[in-house]
Amino acid sequence: MTEDSPRRRLAAAMEQRRVELRLRxxxxxxxxxxSTANLRRLRNDETATLTPMRMADLESAFEWQPGTIQAILSGTDSRVGVGPEFEVEEREIDQGHVTFAVPPDLPEGDRQAIVRWAEEMAQRLMGRQKG
Structure with missing residues (x-):
């Protein structure tokens, strides 16, 4: 992996969060x-597949908000020290509360699309946790 590759950022964020959670x-x-072997491959191999469902499972395991892995991979997540400043958006949804970050200079139409997506993902994840 290159020094600042998306997977290197993800591996660093995962390691940081693992330590914070005090988990093996x-x-x-x-x-x-x-499996532990598959998790190791995801951390160390840029060619390992990261499907949306796998990202959701990992975000749940690491107690991250939906969309965190995509933000880390794109270089816009502040937990690994990269990306611009973001504005925090908070929304009440049927089954709870969702918090996410968006760039402050994002066009309103794009911001609304992100809000809809975040609300939908939160609904899906909360529904999955109930079932």
């Missing part, structure tokens, strides 16, 4: 419903 990789793999 084995426990995080179990939480993400995957």
């Amino acid at each position: 990789w084995e426990e995080l793999a179990k939480r993400a419903r995957m």
Whole structure:
């Protein structure tokens, strides 16, 4: 992996969060419903597949908000020290509360699309946790 590749940023963020949660990789793999070997491949191999469902499982395992992994991969997540400043958006939804970040200079139409997406993902994840 290159020095500042998307996967390197993700691996660094995962390691930082693992330490914060005081968990072993084995426990995080179990939480993400995957083998320790697969989790290791995702952390160390840029060619390993990261599907939307796998990202949702990992975000749940690491106790991250929906969309965090995509933000890390795109270089816009501040937890790994990259990306512009963001504005925090908070929304009440049927089953709870969702918080996410958006760039301050984003056109209003794009901002609304992100808000709709974040609300939809939160609804899906909350529904999945109930079932």
